[in-house]
Structure formats: C-alpha cells, structure tokens
Amino acid sequence: MIRLALPFLVVVAVASPAAALGAAPVRVMSFNIRYGTARDGDNAWEKRKGFLGETVAAFDPDLLGTQETLAAQRDFLAEKLTGYAALAAGRDDGRDAGEMAAVFYRKDRFEKLDGGHFWFSETPDKPGSKGWDAVLPRVATWVKLKDRTAPDDKPVLFINAHLDHRGEKARLESARLIRTKVAELGKGCRVVVTGDFNAGEASAPYTGLFGKFEDQPSPLVDTFRLAHPERGKNEGTFTGFDPGATGGDRIDWIGCSRDWDVRLAGIDRTARDGRVPSDHFPVTAVLRPAAPDQKLTLRVLCYNVHHCEGTDGKLDLPRIARVIRAADPDLVALQELDNTTKRTGGVDQAAELARLTGLHGAFGKAIDFQGGGYGQGILSRFPLGARTVHPLPGAPKQEARVAFEVRVKIDGRELAFVTTHLDHQLPAEREQQAAKLNDLFAGTESPVILAGDLNTTPDSKAFTALTAKWTDATAGKRLLTVPVDRPAEQIDHVLFRPAGRFRVVSASVIDEPVASDHRPVLVVLEPVAK
Structure with a gap:
C-alpha cells in the first residue's frame, strides 16, 4: 500500500497507525563508495574515508547498502559506524576477494533471521560466476531481519546489488533475477532493495525491476519516483567526484515492496570544500510499514x-x-x-x-x-x-x-x-x-x-x-x-x-x-x- 499525495479533501498526507503512536520509521541508504584501491589522486580512499563515514552517520540509516566495497572498506565502516552488523562477500570467491555489495543493519533495531549471497549469472549460487555479457562477476547480498520494535510484524528482506557496467543483457537479466529472488526469499516479508544498477530510468533494467513482466506487475516500486512524480533535470547520481555533476542518469535506486509507506526519498548532495565523499551521490529513503486499515493523517x-x-x-x-x-x-x-x-x-x-x-x-x-x-x-x-x-x-x-x-x-x-x-x-x-x-x-x-x-x-x-x-x-x-x-x-x-x-x-x-x-x-x- 504505497501512498503519498492524494486529493486534499480526502487526505493531506499518509502515516500508519504506528506512526500516530510515534514508532520509528526505517531509514534506508544506498551508497556506491568507490573501490578503495582506485588511483584517484586527491580523491583517494584514504583522503575521503572519514568524510564518507560522516556522511553516512549524518543520515543515520537503519539499513545501509554499499557497492564497490573492498574488505578493508567494509571493516572501516563496521568500525566507524558503531552499533551496526555487516554481511558481505567478495564477488570473486564468496569470501574476501573482490568488490562486495555489503549490507549493514542497526543491531538495536533488527535481529538477523537469515542471510546470504547470489551471483548475477545463470548459476547464481556459484561464487565468482559471471553471467551473460557481463565483463565482471557481480554479486548481491541479502539479509532477512526481524524488527525489534515490531516483533509481530512481517520480517524485512533487504537485498543490496551492483549490476554490470557494460553488459546490457547482463543488467536486464540481473534485474529479472532480483525479482525472482524477491519472490523466493521474500514470501511473507516486506522488501527493500538497494543498489547501483548502472542504468537510467528509461532503461530495460529499470523496467525489468519496476515494470510489468509477463503481464505481472512488479512487486517493487521506485521510492524516488514515487516521492518525486515529475522527472527533473538534476537527478543524476554519478558524480565522477564533481559535486556539480547533478545531471545525467539516476543509476542508484532504492526499491521497496508495496506494503510500505514512502515517507521521504532523495539524493544526498553532501559536499565539502568542493569535494564529495565518493564518485556517486548516496540515495536515501524513509519508509514506514503500511497497514490495510490505516488512517490518513x-x-x-x-x-x-x-x-x-x-x-x-x-x-x-x-x-x-x-x-x-x-x-x-x-x-x-x-x-x-x-x-x-x-x-x-x-x-x-x-x-x-x-x-x-x-x-x-x-x-x-x-x-x-x-x-x-x-x-x-x-x-x-x-x-x-x-x-x-x-x-x-x-x-x-x-x-x-x-x-x-x-x-x-x-x-x-x-x-x-x-x-x-x-x-x-x-x-x-x-x-x-x-x-x-x-x-x-x-x-x-x-x-x-x-x-x-x-x-x-x-x-x-x-x-x-x-x-x-x-x-x-x-x-x-x-x-x-x-x-x-x-x-x-x-x-x-x-x-x-x-x-x-x-x-x-x-x-x-x-x-x-x-x-x-x-x-x-x-x-x-x-x-x-x-
């Protein structure tokens, strides 16, 4: 039940019954942090990692999905962001080798029920497997969580992904694989999907994730577009380390299942002294569980x-x-x-x-x-x-x-x-x-x-x-x-x-x-x- 602005005489805004009682929303961030061994000169990881950690902490997410995360970067964030648990696997071997699509969740908010990884290939359970026309192995990490503040509510399935940067067929099939995994892993769950999809809003992967497939509507919605129905000129999320690079495609997305209320969704344009913390802007969303009989408030x-x-x-x-x-x-x-x-x-x-x-x-x-x-x-x-x-x-x-x-x-x-x-x-x-x-x-x-x-x-x-x-x-x-x-x-x-x-x-x-x-x-x- 996704709701935002509706006709005024019917509703001004939406909040769930839990919202009226003051229950905390779920704050979600997706952030491509740029792999730490890149030769980026003044934007090298060691020179920006403190800024990046502060940017994440300022948003204060309950759920964080990072992309291009090397093992040392995972460990840095795990230490910097106190109170979080992390789950990640290197794309090359399923352990620590290669980039990770790491997930972090707040331990005082969530209890882990299950978790794992899958690769974007025809053999998704095989670590390091490369699919279709992808240039590199690509991996997704998922975790199933119980919300300690609402233990009787549905669990939350959180999936974080990074799609290939060149293989067009690989991106489309990867988006479809995410939908398949949502159906397999997300039964009886509220779902959140974060990632760098290396594709814009008009692309086949976007339709593959959020559009109809075989006459079936997607179980997921694009939180940003739901919150901002009219497309704007400055919705780009790839920066190339230029804080003024707000044009281009919105390639970083947060999706959610239709049983959430999307309270807020945005692109975090944090910059300092002409610099940004990564070569992508992080994207954010604030969600609340929706109830079928909720009041409009x-x-x-x-x-x-x-x-x-x-x-x-x-x-x-x-x-x-x-x-x-x-x-x-x-x-x-x-x-x-x-x-x-x-x-x-x-x-x-x-x-x-x-x-x-x-x-x-x-x-x-x-x-x-x-x-x-x-x-x-x-x-x-x-x-x-x-x-x-x-x-x-x-x-x-x-x-x-x-x-x-x-x-x-x-x-x-x-x-x-x-x-x-x-x-x-x-x-x-x-x-x-x-x-x-x-x-x-x-x-x-x-x-x-x-x-x-x-x-x-x-x-x-x-x-x-x-x-x-x-x-x-x-x-x-x-x-x-x-x-x-x-x-x-x-x-x-x-x-x-x-x-x-x-x-x-x-x-x-x-x-x-x-x-x-x-x-x-x-x-x-x-x-x-x-």
Missing part, C-alpha cells in the same frame, strides 16, 4: 529551536535534526531560527535543517540580526509554494513579530501552513497580534494550520481571542513545554481553521530537555471531507 511538529543552541550551551543543528526526524513529521513550524548570522557561524539554519532532515525548507525573516536574519522557518514533506511574511502589530521599541505563511500544494489544492512567534513581554501586544492573525485568515474556506510559540497560556486573553476563530488541536491536554528542564506551562500551540476540517488523533509533547529551551509539540490530524 497529517503529522504537525511545532518547535522553538532557540537558534539550535541547547541548554548545554552547544550549537548543534544535527541534534535538532535528529529530534525532528524522530517525530517523522509532514509539516514543521520552527521559531527562533538564524539565517547567516555571526553568532551561528553564517549558516542558513532553515536550509541546513532541510538538508539534514530531507524535507523542503524555507525561512521567514522577522528582523535583521548580526549580519543576517532572525525569524522562523517551515519544513515540509511536500514542495513549498507561495511564501508570505505577514508583519504583526507591535510597539516600535519591541522586537518585530511576524507570521510566516507557506502554501503547500497537494494534488492541485492548497493548504496554508503558518508559523508565528508572539511577543514575550507584553500581554497587550500579544492580544493585538492574535487579533491580526484572526483578521489575516478571516473567511477562508481552505484549511489553515497555525503553529508557533505564542508566549501565552491557554487561559490568557490572547489565546481566548484566537480560539474564538481557531480550533485548538491541543485542547484538553496538559502539554507543558517550558521551562524545558521542568515544564510547568504550555506556550507552544497548534491550531487550525475552519472548524471541523480536521479530527485530532493525538497531541503530545516530545521528551527532549536539552536540544533547545522549549520542548516540541507533535499533533496528528486526520483530515475530514468538506
């Missing part, structure tokens, strides 16, 4: 991130990104973001959080600050449309306040998502700002979600004015967000209008006392047909 996260500085005094964007990723949100309202300011090292924090989470991102400036801007941000699973910064009323000597609105288009219909941060000192200022928010969206028939640090409690005049026009998604809940170490008040809120357009499935505070000086609020909404 929208996960909204509201988070004042205190310019990504924690209560320990550390400026740590990856830590904030981990909090966001763990919530698996569809929409994120961020307050107190910096944009290229001196105090936070000139970083565009909205853009960096978007990169680290795999979400679309935008920044709305409230004030000029330290050579840059300070304000609010929005992250979204869906592409962002029109963006508007609405000034809110306030005294001249008070910090300027804004509401930042982004339109999210879903199947031709729009949802307005708004984040705001009201005055922190004067109740009268907050009351004026609340009245302005009511006026800005008065009479709208399309759905609007407002999330932010309102600096006011549910019993205040400002909040009462808002809830006269908006529905409080956290009403009746004791969701305490500040002080972060011992929360005693709720000043962070999620509201929506018109009334009756959503049903509140759940509302909770995330137990995170260090990353910021506020705790984030997560609300799960179920759209209601008009």
Whole structure:
C-alpha cells in the first residue's frame, strides 16, 4: 500500500497507525563508495574515508547498502559506524576477494533471521560466476531481519546489488533475477532493495525491476519516483567526484515492496570544500510499514529551536535534526531560527535543517540580526509554494513579530501552513497580534494550520481571542513545554481553521530537555471531507 499525495479533501498526507503512536520509521541508504584501491589522486580512499563515514552517520540509516566495497572498506565502516552488523562477500570467491555489495543493519533495531549471497549469472549460487555479457562477476547480498520494535510484524528482506557496467543483457537479466529472488526469499516479508544498477530510468533494467513482466506487475516500486512524480533535470547520481555533476542518469535506486509507506526519498548532495565523499551521490529513503486499515493523517511538529543552541550551551543543528526526524513529521513550524548570522557561524539554519532532515525548507525573516536574519522557518514533506511574511502589530521599541505563511500544494489544492512567534513581554501586544492573525485568515474556506510559540497560556486573553476563530488541536491536554528542564506551562500551540476540517488523533509533547529551551509539540490530524 504505497501512498503519498492524494486529493486534499480526502487526505493531506499518509502515516500508519504506528506512526500516530510515534514508532520509528526505517531509514534506508544506498551508497556506491568507490573501490578503495582506485588511483584517484586527491580523491583517494584514504583522503575521503572519514568524510564518507560522516556522511553516512549524518543520515543515520537503519539499513545501509554499499557497492564497490573492498574488505578493508567494509571493516572501516563496521568500525566507524558503531552499533551496526555487516554481511558481505567478495564477488570473486564468496569470501574476501573482490568488490562486495555489503549490507549493514542497526543491531538495536533488527535481529538477523537469515542471510546470504547470489551471483548475477545463470548459476547464481556459484561464487565468482559471471553471467551473460557481463565483463565482471557481480554479486548481491541479502539479509532477512526481524524488527525489534515490531516483533509481530512481517520480517524485512533487504537485498543490496551492483549490476554490470557494460553488459546490457547482463543488467536486464540481473534485474529479472532480483525479482525472482524477491519472490523466493521474500514470501511473507516486506522488501527493500538497494543498489547501483548502472542504468537510467528509461532503461530495460529499470523496467525489468519496476515494470510489468509477463503481464505481472512488479512487486517493487521506485521510492524516488514515487516521492518525486515529475522527472527533473538534476537527478543524476554519478558524480565522477564533481559535486556539480547533478545531471545525467539516476543509476542508484532504492526499491521497496508495496506494503510500505514512502515517507521521504532523495539524493544526498553532501559536499565539502568542493569535494564529495565518493564518485556517486548516496540515495536515501524513509519508509514506514503500511497497514490495510490505516488512517490518513497529517503529522504537525511545532518547535522553538532557540537558534539550535541547547541548554548545554552547544550549537548543534544535527541534534535538532535528529529530534525532528524522530517525530517523522509532514509539516514543521520552527521559531527562533538564524539565517547567516555571526553568532551561528553564517549558516542558513532553515536550509541546513532541510538538508539534514530531507524535507523542503524555507525561512521567514522577522528582523535583521548580526549580519543576517532572525525569524522562523517551515519544513515540509511536500514542495513549498507561495511564501508570505505577514508583519504583526507591535510597539516600535519591541522586537518585530511576524507570521510566516507557506502554501503547500497537494494534488492541485492548497493548504496554508503558518508559523508565528508572539511577543514575550507584553500581554497587550500579544492580544493585538492574535487579533491580526484572526483578521489575516478571516473567511477562508481552505484549511489553515497555525503553529508557533505564542508566549501565552491557554487561559490568557490572547489565546481566548484566537480560539474564538481557531480550533485548538491541543485542547484538553496538559502539554507543558517550558521551562524545558521542568515544564510547568504550555506556550507552544497548534491550531487550525475552519472548524471541523480536521479530527485530532493525538497531541503530545516530545521528551527532549536539552536540544533547545522549549520542548516540541507533535499533533496528528486526520483530515475530514468538506
């Protein structure tokens, strides 16, 4: 049951019942790491292996498939990526000789049930065998896993492959062999397939893997194309060590069976000082098990991130990104973001959080600050449309306040998502700002979600004015967000209008006392047909 954007009046986004309860998604990465003995000069393995390990760790995969992996590279990653188990076989002898299609899985998440290897040839069980018109032996490694977080769910079959770079017939037959192995090994399993397929989207191997064969639909779908239905010009995954090489074919794929929800899928363009960690960009996907009777929901996260500085005094964007990723949100309202300011090292924090989470991102400036801007941000699973910064009323000597609105288009219909941060000192200022928010969206028939640090409690005049026009998604809940170490008040809120357009499935505070000086609020909404 693969679902993404559907007509708005039916659904805004999809999450499984487990998602509503906060179960962790499965994070998948496929990465051709370039064989370590290649004479690549400044891009030689010893000069880039640390960067490559950091790139993998930044995505924090639960399942990782690597290609062109020599035994020493497997061992390096096994040491660098603590908490993972590895399974691999050299393509030449089934042991340590030659390149490997290594699989890594997080040991605290998965228990190994079975595993093995097969070669892309007419004799797939024979180590070192070369098939059809292939130039070199090619191997796939597979592992069957039990998810410790859902032990009663189906096992996961994870296959990682590397197809021949020259043999056209070999690539097609190899793709078909993967389908055969999915049928043989994957009975009763959810399936994930990663690999470097050395072929583009219009190729015979792509159709062999994802298209119909003998009038039968493929058991697999292309996660990237499902998440990005319209083909773009910059979807290439082979870099040749050039970070600007984003054109060309998308030859690295992540496929999955049809009983997953594809939450995110992308191409990781990580670069540093004009260099990339390999001659391929890694590709990623975030998946959730789908259930036949799952509810259609929208996960909204509201988070004042205190310019990504924690209560320990550390400026740590990856830590904030981990909090966001763990919530698996569809929409994120961020307050107190910096944009290229001196105090936070000139970083565009909205853009960096978007990169680290795999979400679309935008920044709305409230004030000029330290050579840059300070304000609010929005992250979204869906592409962002029109963006508007609405000034809110306030005294001249008070910090300027804004509401930042982004339109999210879903199947031709729009949802307005708004984040705001009201005055922190004067109740009268907050009351004026609340009245302005009511006026800005008065009479709208399309759905609007407002999330932010309102600096006011549910019993205040400002909040009462808002809830006269908006529905409080956290009403009746004791969701305490500040002080972060011992929360005693709720000043962070999620509201929506018109009334009756959503049903509140759940509302909770995330137990995170260090990353910021506020705790984030997560609300799960179920759209209601008009």
